[in-house]
Amino acid sequence: MSTWDEEFRQLQAEFLRGGPDRLVDIDETLERLDRGTAATLADLKRHFHKLAGAGATYQRPHISTLAREAERRCDELIKGHHQPSSDDVGRWRDIRHRLTALFDEGIATTVLTEPESATAATGGSAGESSRSALDVLLVDENQETRRLLASVLQHEGIPVREAGTCAEAKALIDTRLPDGLLVDVRLPDGSGYGIVEYARQKPDGDHAAILMLSAAGDFLDLAEAIHAGADACYTKPAEIEAAHRKLLQMLERSQAEIPRILVVEDDEFHAAFARTVLESAGYQVDVCSAPRTFTEHMATFHPELLLMDVNLPEVSGYDLARLVRQQEQHAALPIIFLTSEAEMESRIRAAKAGGDEHLTKPVHPALLASAVGARLERARFLKSLLHRDGLTRLLTHASFMEQVQQVIDRRARSTPGSASLVLLDVDHFKRVNDTYGHQAGDRVLATLAASLRQHLRRTDIIGRYGGEEFGVLLDHLPIDDAQRLITRLLNEFAALDHTAGEHQHFRVTFSAGIAPYREGLERHAWIEAADLTLYAAKKSGRNRVLVAP
Structure with a gap:
């Protein structure tokens, strides 16, 4: 598949074709309801819950609405410790037949509503291959400042280009967009803010690490630098070393291995959706469909972020999150809950279990990719502070x-x-x-x-x-x-x-x-x-x- 649209259409078609199998699961559970056990009601609720979420994700609102109605009634009975009546069973069977018609209709039609294209949906690829040789551009009128910064960067094996004016800097950017820029706020023929904006407007300009230096150190300089598109602004000469460390950290991030995401989801269609969105954004994805294999996935895949469903067989996503948080090595591992439960109670439970974010299905691809990217970036920064030696930047x-x-x-x-x-x-x-x-x-x-x-x-x-x-x-x-x-x-x-x-x-x-x-x-x-x-x-x-x- 060459675009997100095509991949989404394929996933949507697979969801519709898989509908009859899901309805068979509902039929079998309804047959067992004669025994009236709570476990059977819980199974029925889970089947309808998964169908409601998948229907919303794959833009089938009628399927989602019917399944959600059945799920709510199951939930009411479970919470009230009541047995389903014959009317309840009859209503569920009616919903099941109406769902069959909706799946048949979906399979027969080829008119599908298409979401955003891949580039807009994911905000670019996190795993785009970076250039083998990094390149930094230093823009400062003061030749001694450039010499000091250049010597430190070249010591790290990073090629450096230098410019003393806005015109020189723009000419070098036109030749090749650098991976990193250190730009003085004030230059003899203009302001450094214009250089930042010029670089950001270039193709792939959003990926460059851009820092600004200010001799005055005013808050207004900082605010204007961020507004222009810089990642940070430092006072010179006092914070030159801090700027150097920040730039190296950002450059290392661009050269880092492809981030690993573990999706904990027992519904194959939800898992396929999450995998497609995240892989199109450049991440490496593994799926854990059964909680009993969760520990094995953690040990072998070493994920950098967990995307966790709440409603899982045997245990809940909250339970797995608490298990993760009990282990010191995973104390800072980002956990994002992705669930159909939108109530405030679910958000509170997610926070108490150690979750970092709570997204509600159906989630827009852009939101999912952005949330994952933001959490990963912060986690990697915290990890570098915890696990890197301050002087050598090697592992402790x-x-x-x-x-x-x-x-x-x-x-x-x-x-x-x-x-x-x-x-x-x-x-x-x-x-x-x-x-x-x-x-x-x-x-x-x-x-x-x-x-x-x-x-x-x-x-x-x-x-x-x-x-x-x-x-x-x-x-x-x-x-x-x-x-x-x-x-x-x-x-x-x-x-x-x-x-x-x-x-x-x-x-x-x-x-x-x-x-x-x-x-x-x-x-x-x-x-x-x-x-x-x-x-x-x-x-x-x-x-x-x-x-x-």
Whole structure:
């Protein structure tokens, strides 16, 4: 399918063709009503509830209205602890026959109401492939400010272009729209606000990370920057470092893996609708149709957001949300409830269960995609604050160890492939701090972290293990290749000139120990093997890479 319209028509046709099967479920439940059990009434309510929601989602309001009427009567009887009367059963059978006619009519006709096109409905693709090489444009009249910012970004391996005027900036934007812009508010031939607006109006301009710098730091500058379309505004020179961190964070977001969404929905047509909307917006989607398999989906798929139905067999979506919130690693995992229940009581229950948002079916594709995108962006920002080291922007010790355990767990589930764990330590780091100062030492650590990010694969796991020690997990990489890779990194890092002050230059090396994963190896044993090998590298003269025997 090439467009959202075509995909929606296909889903709508599948819903209409699947109608008879749904009505068979209702027939079987009505037959069991002779026993008059509460469980049977609950089953009947769920069948009508799913049909009401799907009818609304697929723009069949008459189907939705009839099913909703039957659902309400079931709910009244359940809450009042009453048995259905013969009149109730007769009314439900009448609704069932009328639904048959509506499904037959829908199958026979080809005239369908079409929603918005894919681009408008989803607000663009979250998973559009970003350029392999990032590009940042610095627009500032002050050459020294540009030099300072450029040196920091180039240190991260990010190409930088520079402009000192509005005219120069627009010419460079016309040549190629940058991934990121740092723009001064005041330029010699105009204001930086115009540059922001000019970039935003370009194709894909909404995807660029744009920050503004203001020497005055006035609130009016901030307000005007946001109004022009900037993502944030910082005071220079006081907040230059904060602006740099924000820009890097936004650029990393554009390069991040495709977000993973787990849809918890037992109705195949609702699940198909959610999958189609989210996949067309660029997300990776998995569907859990049975609550009893929920834990397995969480463990294997590692979702970054849950889209949760409320009415599920055996347990409710609220119960699953509480289960998720009991686990510390999922404390910040966004949960969006998507349900046909629009009453305030449902919203309150969703909030108490730990939900972040409550959307009511039928939900417009644009609203669903926007809600998911906003929650994901905020969750990723919070995750970066919680799990990233402030100086190096690598994983913290705890987060790195958690990632190591996940790799081991995947191996335990018979995931094939090799893996190598690397621990590396900066040689004579105390001497660097004592001789050149702690700020110079921090720059050495940041430089090594940037080198690791720049030269390793996006799938490799990199963390600050502690102090001047770093950890790297090279999954699906043979030990010989891992040794060659880390040795090449050592040679390149050892050749770098580090500075302290205006006239002091020095070089630094590191030592590394590599331990291959072996079947049945536990985390502490794997770490210990790499640590002992690192110690051996240090003891044998430093500035070398050794592999565990």
